[in-house]
Amino acid sequence: MRRSIPLVAVALGAALTLTACAGSDPEPEESAAAEETEAADGGALTVWVDETRQAAVEAAAADFEAETGADVELVLKNFDDIRADFLAQVPTGEGPDITVGAHDWLGEMTANGVVAPIELGDLAGDFADVAVEAFTYDGQVYGLPYAIENIAIIRNTALADSTPATWDEMIAKGRAAGTTYPFLVQVDEKGDPYTMYPLQTSFGAPVFAQAEDGSYTSDLALGGETGNAFATWLKAQADAGVLSTSMTYDIAVQAFADGESPYILGGPWMLEQFADLDLAIDPIPSAGGQPAQPFTGVAGFYVNAQSENQVLATDFLTNFMATEEAQIAIYEAGNRPPALTAAAETVSEDPITAGFLAVGEGALPMPSIPEMGSVWSFWGVTEAGIISGSIEPVAGWEKMVTDIQAAIDAS
Amino acid sequence: MSSPHVPQATPTDGAPQSDEAGRDVRVVPPRGGASHARTWSRGFLAKLVLLAVVDALGVYVAMAALAQESYGILWVMVALLVVTNWVYFSRRAVPLKYFLPGLAFLLVYQVFVVGYTGYVAFTNYGDGHNSTKAHAVDALLIQNEQRLEDSATYPLAVVEGGGGLGFAVLDGDEVRVGTADEPLADAPDAVVVDGDITEVPGYEVLSRAQVLERQTEVTALRVPYSDEADAGSVRTQDARNGYLYRSTLVYDEAADTMTDTETGTVYEPNRDGQFEAADGSTLAVGWRVPVGFDNFTTAFGDPRYSTPFFKVLVWTVVFALLSVALTFFVGLFFAVVLNDDRIRFRRVLRSFLILPYAFPAFMSYLLWRGMLNKDYGFVNTVLLGGADLNWLSDPWLAKIAILGVQVWVGFPYMFLICTGALQSIPGDLVEAAKIDGAGRLRLWRSITLPLVLVATAPLLISSFAFNFNNFNIIEMITEGNPRFPDASVPVGSTDILITMVYSVSGLDGGAAKNYGLASALSIVIFVIVATISVISFKRTRSLEEIN
Numbered sequence: 005m006r007r008s009i010p011l012v013a014v015a016l017g018a019a020l021t022l023t024a025c026a027g028s029d030p031e032p033e034e035s036a037a038a039e040e041t042e043a044a045d046g047g048a049l050t051v052w053v054d055e056t057r058q059a060a061v062e063a064a065a066a067d068f069e070a071e072t073g074a075d076v077e078l079v080l081k082n083f084d085d086i087r088a089d090f091l092a093q094v095p096t097g098e099g100p101d102i103t104v105g106a107h108d109w110l111g112e113m114t115a116n117g118v119v120a121p122i123e124l125g126d127l128a129g130d131f132a133d134v135a136v137e138a139f140t141y142d143g144q145v146y147g148l149p150y151a152i153e154n155i156a157i158i159r160n161t162a163l164a165d166s167t168p169a170t171w172d173e174m175i176a177k178g179r180a181a182g183t184t185y186p187f188l189v190q191v192d193e194k195g196d197p198y199t200m201y202p203l204q205t206s207f208g209a210p211v212f213a214q215a216e217d218g219s220y221t222s223d224l225a226l227g228g229e230t231g232n233a234f235a236t237w238l239k240a241q242a243d244a245g246v247l248s249t250s251m252t253y254d255i256a257v258q259a260f261a262d263g264e265s266p267y268i269l270g271g272p273w274m275l276e277q278f279a280d281l282d283l284a285i286d287p288i289p290s291a292g293g294q295p296a297q298p299f300t301g302v303a304g305f306y307v308n309a310q311s312e313n314q315v316l317a318t319d320f321l322t323n324f325m326a327t328e329e330a331q332i333a334i335y336e337a338g339n340r341p342p343a344l345t346a347a348a349e350t351v352s353e354d355p356i357t358a359g360f361l362a363v364g365e366g367a368l369p370m371p372s373i374p375e376m377g378s379v380w381s382f383w384g385v386t387e388a389g390i391i392s393g394s395i396e397p398v399a400g401w402e403k404m405v406t407d408i409q410a411a412i413d414a415s
Numbered sequence: 416m417s418s419p420h421v422p423q424a425t426p427t428d429g430a431p432q433s434d435e436a437g438r439d440v441r442v443v444p445p446r447g448g449a450s451h452a453r454t455w456s457r458g459f460l461a462k463l464v465l466l467a468v469v470d471a472l473g474v475y476v477a478m479a480a481l482a483q484e485s486y487g488i489l490w491v492m493v494a495l496l497v498v499t500n501w502v503y504f505s506r507r508a509v510p511l512k513y514f515l516p517g518l519a520f521l522l523v524y525q526v527f528v529v530g531y532t533g534y535v536a537f538t539n540y541g542d543g544h545n546s547t548k549a550h551a552v553d554a555l556l557i558q559n560e561q562r563l564e565d566s567a568t569y570p571l572a573v574v575e576g577g578g579g580l581g582f583a584v585l586d587g588d589e590v591r592v593g594t595a596d597e598p599l600a601d602a603p604d605a606v607v608v609d610g611d612i613t614e615v616p617g618y619e620v621l622s623r624a625q626v627l628e629r630q631t632e633v634t635a636l637r638v639p640y641s642d643e644a645d646a647g648s649v650r651t652q653d654a655r656n657g658y659l660y661r662s663t664l665v666y667d668e669a670a671d672t673m674t675d676t677e678t679g680t681v682y683e684p685n686r687d688g689q690f691e692a693a694d695g696s697t698l699a700v701g702w703r704v705p706v707g708f709d710n711f712t713t714a715f716g717d718p719r720y721s722t723p724f725f726k727v728l729v730w731t732v733v734f735a736l737l738s739v740a741l742t743f744f745v746g747l748f749f750a751v752v753l754n755d756d757r758i759r760f761r762r763v764l765r766s767f768l769i770l771p772y773a774f775p776a777f778m779s780y781l782l783w784r785g786m787l788n789k790d791y792g793f794v795n796t797v798l799l800g801g802a803d804l805n806w807l808s809d810p811w812l813a814k815i816a817i818l819g820v821q822v823w824v825g826f827p828y829m830f831l832i833c834t835g836a837l838q839s840i841p842g843d844l845v846e847a848a849k850i851d852g853a854g855r856l857r858l859w860r861s862i863t864l865p866l867v868l869v870a871t872a873p874l875l876i877s878s879f880a881f882n883f884n885n886f887n888i889i890e891m892i893t894e895g896n897p898r899f900p901d902a903s904v905p906v907g908s909t910d911i912l913i914t915m916v917y918s919v920s921g922l923d924g925g926a927a928k929n930y931g932l933a934s935a936l937s938i939v940i941f942v943i944v945a946t947i948s949v950i951s952f953k954r955t956r957s958l959e960e961i962n
Contacts, residue, residue, distance in 0.1 A: 047627040072623070088922055095546030112928075116545035117554025117700040123652050125568050143561050193807050193896050249808060250790040309554055315630040318653040374927075377542065381905040381918070381925025385898040392808045394897060407903040410719070411926065 047316045048075040051305075052090070052103035054083035057150075060333035061104075061325075068324045074316055087112075094118040094310055101311040102321065107138035107302040110146055111374035119146050120309040122318060127326055135343035137218070138302035138369045147304035148321040149343035150334050155199060155271045155298045156363035157286040158278070163266035167286035171203070174289045175246060178266055185265040187246060190253040191391055195384030198370075199269055200238075201299050205368070207234040207292030211379060212371050220371040222412065226383075227405035230292075235390055235401035237291060242391040249392040272339040272360055285359025287366070300367040302343060378411035466503055470496060495519055529941065536934035537705050541920075542927045544688050544701045551702040552666055555673065555690070558700070559664035563647045566659035570610060573626050573633055573654055574618035580629070582638045582649055583615045584657055592618060598639040599649065626654045664698075673698060710935035720932075723899055723906040723915070728943075730814070731911040735882040738821045739875055745822055746829025747867065754837045765834070772827030780891035783820045787892070808897050810908040817892055817909055824888070825878075829871075836870035837863070872955040879951075880944050889914045894923075912940045 053061045058080055065076035079100060081089065087109050093099040099118070113119040121144040128136050128145070135149035157167050157174075163181045168174045178186025190196050197204075201211075209230040212220040241247045260268040261277050268274070269288065288296040305325060307317045324330060328350065331342035335351050341361050342348050352358045370376075386404040389395030473496040480489040502508045502515050538544075569584040574592060581594035583605060590605035592615050606614040613620060626633055637648035640659055647659035665674045673682040673690045682690035682697075688704035689697040715721050749768055753761050771779065786793040787806040795802050806816045840863065848862050889895060895910035895918060905918045905925045918925055920933030 047630070074627075087924070088928075091545060091928070095550055112542060114554075114558060115543050115699050117551055117558070118545065120557060123562060123656075123658055125656055125658065142558065144558065194894060248790060250788050250792075252788070255788075255791055309557065310550070312631050313627075314634045314652060315654045316627060319655070322653060374542070377921070377924070377927045381923075384925075385896065385905075385907075388808075388896075389898065389900075392805065394808060395900065400900075410903055414719075 047313055048077065049102065049313055049316050049320060050077045050079060050100040051320075052079050052081045052086055052100045054081060054086070054104055056083075056338040057104055057334055058337075060330065060337045063333055064324045064327075064330040065320075068320050072316075072319070074320075076320070090306070090308075091116055091118055094308055097310060099308045099310065101308055101313045101317045102305050103308070105147065105304065105306045107147065107149070107304060108370045108372045108376060109306075110139065110141050110372040112377055113306065114141050114146065115374045118309050120307045120311065120314065121146055122148055122307055122321065124148070124322065124326075127322055130326070130345060131343050132345055132348065134300055134364075134367075134369060135302045135304075138300070138372065139304055141372065147306050148325055149302050149304040150325065150331055151303045151338065151340035152300060152343050152348075152361075152364060153271055153273075153303065153340040154300045154360065154364040154367045155202070155269060155288070156360055157288050158260070158268050158270055158274065159284045159286055160260070160263060160266050161282045161284050163263065167267065167289060169287075169289055171206075171289045171291035174267065175244075181266045183263070183265050185259060186267075188251070188256045188260050188265045188268040189247065190251055190256045190270075191247055191249050191388060192252050193249050193388055193392075194381075195249075195386070195388035195391075196253075197380065197383040197387055198299060200387055202269075202288040202296035203237075203291045204231075204234050205298075206288075206290040206294050206296040207231070207237065208294045209234050210297075210368065211383075212373065212375070214368075218369075220373050222373060222375045224405060224409060224412075227402065231401055231405065232398045233292060235397040238387060238390045239393075239397040242393065247391050249388050272341075272357075275339050275356065283356060285356055285363065287363050295366060297366055297368045298363065299370040300364055301370050303340065304343070375412045379408050382408050382411070462503065466500065469499060473499070491523075495522075532934045532937050532941075535930055536710055536938050537707060538703050538931050539688060539706045539709070540703050540931045540934075541929035543699070544703050546702060548684070548688070548702040551688075551700045552673075554700045555664055555698055556662065556666060560650075560660050560662045563659045563661055566647065569649060569657040569659075570612075570655065571649070571651055571657040572612040572615070573621045573636075573651075574615050575621060576618040580632055580636050581618065582636065582651070582657060583612045583618065583620070584638075584649055585610070585612060590615065593638040593649075595636060595638060598641050623654075706931065710931045711939075713932055714935055714939065719903045720919070723902045723904060723910075724936075726899070726908075727906060727910050727912055727915050730908070731883060734814075734817070734821075734911055735879050735885075737818055738825065738882040738885070739879045741818060741822045742825035742878075743829045743833075743871070743875060745826040746831075747833045749826070749830050750833035750837055751863075754834065765830075768830055769827045771823055772831070776824050776887065777891065779824050780820065780888055783816075783823070784892050787816050807893055810897055813893050813897060813909045817888060820892060821882075821885075821888060832871050832874055833867060836867040839870065840866050869955075873952070876948060876951045876955065880948050883911070883944050883947075884913045884940065885911065886913045886917065890917070912936065912943075916940070 051061060051065070058078065062078060065078060068074060069076055081103075083104070086103055086105060090099060090103050090105070091112070095118070105113075110119075124131075124136065124145055131149055132152060135152055136145060139145050139147035139149055159167055163183060164177060166177075168177055175186045190199060204210075204226070207230045209226045209228070211224070211226050213223040213225040215221050238247065256268060257270070257274055257277055259265060260274075261281065263281070275283075288298060290296045305321055307314065307321070311317055326344060328344060328347045331344040331347035332350060334340075335342045335347065335357075339357075341357050341364070342351060348361065352361060382404050386395060386400055390397050390400055473492055477489050477492040477496070480486070480492060499515060499519075502511045567586075569586060571582045571584040574581050574583045576594065578594040578596055581592060581597070582599075583590055583592040583602065584599065585607065586599070590602045590607060590612055591599040592602040592605070593599035602615050602617075604616045605612055621629075633654055634650075634652060637650050637660070639648050640646040645661070647661040649657040650660045651657040663675060663677050665676055666672075667674065671684060674680070675682070680692045680694075680696075682692050685691040685697075686704065687701065687706075689701035691697045713720060714724060752758065753765055753768070758764070784807075787795075789795060789803070789805050789807070792806070794806065795804055804812060806812050844862060845858065848858050853861065889909055889911055893907070893909045895905075895907040895914045897909075898905070898907040906915050910918070916933045916936045917923060919936065920930055921928035922933075
């Protein structure tokens with residue numbers, strides 16, 4: 005009798021376990037069943053969005069759900085985490101069907117095989133050429149663009165009536181305005197090559213050489229005479245007190261908002277904090293004699309290469325996110341001009357947006373080739389080092405080019 | 416910094432008692448006496464309920480794992496459940512009853528993580544080698560299937576007939592239908608309403624819901640446009656419109672080779688996990704393969720990594736040692752001072768000293784970063800009256816700044832434990848020493864300090880191990896900068912090993928991702944920390960025995 009007690013205990017334990025299961029377990033079964041019914045209704049999509057885009061995508065998703073009966077789940081992610089998380093999770097099968105992203109991730113995304121091409125078909129003509137080109141890799145389009153962004157000179161009209169065409173004139177005009185700073189640009193301890201890029205291109209030193217059709221080759225072009233001239237110029241501006249590594253993004257934006265400078269070099273993401281200023285957007289003056297061309301960044305949606313809902317994902321993107329309404333909603337949330345031409349025309353009634361669009365016409369798409377991943381960190385700290393005085397300009401710039409080349413060769 | 420963990424303390428503490436309990440049971444004749452496991456006492460019922468809850472959770476996890484097809488998790492969970500039930504219902508496993516929870520968590524949170532890191536260290540996981548070979552083949556095939564330049568847009572419907580799924584496409588005004596095996600052929604009797612194909616004789620037109628249910632089949636379907644292979648195949652992504660595509664790359668499963676149909680080049684898989692042609696050119700997408708000790712060889716053999724590695728190693732050790740020493744002595748100093756009865760308002764003062772500890776460390780780091788700004792920071796502008804010290808850009812000043820912040824954030828913890836240790840020194844010991852004629856200094860050296868050290872040594876060691884990997888403070892304040900002027904990899908003079916691993920692995924976006932190399936470096940860090948900890952724990956044990 006006593007021997008049987010453990011057996012009884014085990015049986016009871018098992019029974020309790022099973023009852024407990026009955027209580028808690030139906031969840032997976034239920035959700036599996038729910039998925040099936042949903043699938044019968046119209047399927048389920050998972051979309052990664054960041055905070056800025058959340059509301060706009062939510063609105064489009066609601067339309068999509070109403071029209072197709074599909075279920076769209078939005079997962080809020082920090083934009084900076086999306087790139088690495090997407091790369092890591094797609095191979096495990098846990099990735100989302102769709103994610104927001106930037107076009108310059110494209111090289112890495114395709115090299116790792118995590119994104120699927122999207123056939124835009126006739127839609128392609130409805131988008132700005134630069135937006136579609138930015139998402140094109142090796143002849144295929146990999147993303148549905150929604151916004152185009154670039155930096156420009158943001159001018160406080162109360163402090164300056166225009167932006168001269170050359171750097172020296174602008175600084176002189178800035179000094180004449182009598183504010184604390186003649187001009188503001190973020191540098192930070194680790195440098196900001198993205199913001200500095202138009203000044204660098206005005207010396208004729210783009211980061212990679214471009215082929216005749218405008219696509220980037222993997223040949224570095226930021227070295228040589230022109231690059232060295234830019235490095236020397238950086239040092240001179242730092243000595244003149246115009247550039248400083250202690251000028252971080254937050255400090256620069258705050259100083260401009262407080263009216264401490266007539267000019268700031270920055271993008272539409274700053275505008276929210278300048279709400280009570282009267283602004284104008286002007287082209288970036290040339291420092292080295294050639295046109296100052298900033299980078300164009302295109303934001304868009306990528307589709308997971310392993311997604312089992314490709315039909316639904318493509319349907320959602322091409323028929324619900326490529327509409328004027330959806331693109332304007334995203335524009336209103338983030339101030340970036342929409343990629344859809346019709347939407348861009350509508351929002352161009354706003355002179356600020358029109359200003360950014362005008363500067364964007366002369367901009368260069370940010371390279372999305374995989375080699376670009378090896379460039380950023382060397383580029384930034386070298387610029388910061390030259391500005392802070394810890395790196396000798398010409399020698400430091402030449403070493404940077406060698407290091408970048410070595411990193412590209414090694415990867 | 417200030418929260419060294421001693422996780423396995425509770426189960427080990429319980430172990431000796433459990434032995435005794437076990438022996439008690441055995442002393443009593445098994446048939447006559449009552450074992451905890453056999454009587455229907457209140458304790459037994461409580462155990463039954465608790466185990467039932469654990470089992471329910473375990474079964475839930477196992478079923479969820481089954482639904483997700485994660486068989487590794489499934490089997491580990493099942494094994495854990497079986498072992499748990501055996502342990503708690505068996506009379507033989509008394510010590511294990513106390514150990515098991517700790518062991519299970521150790522297995523899940525430590526052994527698995529370390530094991531997986533170890534595995535990655537011997538692979539080339541990183542950019543270009545992100546997934547399995549099957550995924551790489553898929554990705555290459557979809558990337559190299561290009562839409563024909565002159566392809567029109569074909570509105571289409573998905574149909575099903577005897578030959579499986581097919582497409583009915585609207586080619587101009589005519590409907591043509593075909594399947595994977597049968598090229599498109601005219602279907603003159605099909606019905607078209609407002610541009611939508613609604614009926615095709617011999618086929619059933621699938622509804623939207625049916626299409627969505629079979630999405631993967633639909634996107635995988637290729638219907639040849641005609642008998643000629645060059646004409647391409649119709650393919651759709653949204654089941655509304657189709658386009659003509661042609662693959663420029665073909666995978667031969669039997670031979671395991673990729674062939675470029677335009678040039679005829681044959682690519683074979685190489686040992687690095689890429690498809691390689693005879694001339695050495697490779698296809699873009701690769702996969703993960705074991706690479707043996709390559710990552711370790713790179714870490715120590717490639718001068719681009721090894722030169723900064725040793726510099727970083729030295730600074731890491733110095734940083735961890737100084738962090739512990741400085742915070743300990745500052746904390747001890749305040750503890751001793753505030754332990755003196757002559758000081759008034761001791762409670763208030765103690766509370767003030769604990770404030771930095773109560774403040775979230777992340778916030779402290781970010782605040783200090785702002786305060787250390789050269790031109791606008793509080794430290795330079797106010798504390799130093801307009802000094803021009805480049806706290807974050809000068810290699811030496813940046814190191815001093817980091818240690819300074821570390822002392823600020825870490826000393827209250829040391830202050831707390833030292834206060835506790837000081838108060839537990841027996842008064843009669845101090846009195847006896849005084850009677851023996853010991854002066855203040857002698858008292859301090861021979862009584863106070865050794866007793867405080869004995870009480871705090873294990874915490875100091877774990878604090879050292881923690882600071883050895885104190886990622887947050889470095890990443891939040893300097894991000895490892897300023898960069899070494901002579902290094903050719905993104906590593907700087909305040910980088911400690913773990914932040915170097917972070918930048919080398921490319922997680923911060925500054926370099927191409929290389930998880931393999933990063934894991935190899937992590938293993939090296941693990942070995943260093945483990946060795947130091949083992950040695951120092953052995954030493955403190957001998958210290959305790961003397962006392």
